[in-house]
Amino acid sequence: MSHHSLLTVEQLQCRLQERQVLDGISFSLQQGEFIGLLGPNGAGKSSLLRCIYRYYSSAENAIRLDGRCIQSIAPRALAQDMAVVLQQAPSDMSLTVVDVVALGLLPGMALWQRPDSEAQARVQQAIADVGLAAQQHKQLAQLSGGEQQRVHIARALVQRPKLLIMDEPTSHLDIKYQIELMELVRSLNLTVLASFHDLNLAAAMCDKLLVLDSGKLVANGTPKAVITESLLSEVFGVCTQVGAHPQNPEHWPLVHYFYADRSQTS
């Protein structure tokens, strides 16, 4: 297999209002990899993703996509290469599913162009991929939170991005949708960088995990190498026993959490 670094982050710093939010972050993401970003509240996950999708600017060459500094890529070209799915995507609730998914075509089209039949077929395919074919003419306001999130993933798929960035895309979804959405994204063989709060879901879905703590990258490796009792204690401040997932004991750690001892109370 020939892999190359699609995304390279080198010594990234981010200061927001005199606060050092990210400090010396370095990692790379190979084509086809699915990387999970973990860390406690305030660790810097959203800030890191915002630097990468250029909502925040970064120093020259700190972030490179396909070898080019992202600061030098034209907005339209960047929008073609990267798709972003956020937890709460700001969108007009009166738009229909088809309308929103078709927005994913825009970065690849000239202003005067109308979507041709190939583009329309692509929209239909993405809607089918996320299982919303029967609801495509409904307005967003008529869909559940999980269905709305699937619409945003379909929009990102239509874009055919080189890199898909997701910031806690599943955190307000029920467990079935969380699993379904992540498996859907996995099945599409995209290159993905996604933040998670659910450690077990991240461990089962991701090829590699990055862990942030107070703006620093404190771990980077396979789920099995990263998810350890000592890391969870140091970074997340929780007491755990890490075992193996019955479905894939070789590669997927499974975290068991310990709670306050209630044996003394009656």
Ligand SMILES: Nc1ncnc2c1ncn2[C@@H]1O[C@H](COP(=O)(O)OP(=O)(O)OP(=O)(O)O)[C@@H](O)[C@H]1O
């Ligand atoms: N616009 C801002 N100005 C100043 N500080 C900010 C700003 N946005 C975020 N921060 C601070 O930067 C730090 C990192 O925040 P960030 O949102 O990146 O963390 P996170 O890991 O995504 O957290 P969470 O899990 O709670 O979403 C936090 O301490 C936060 O208070």
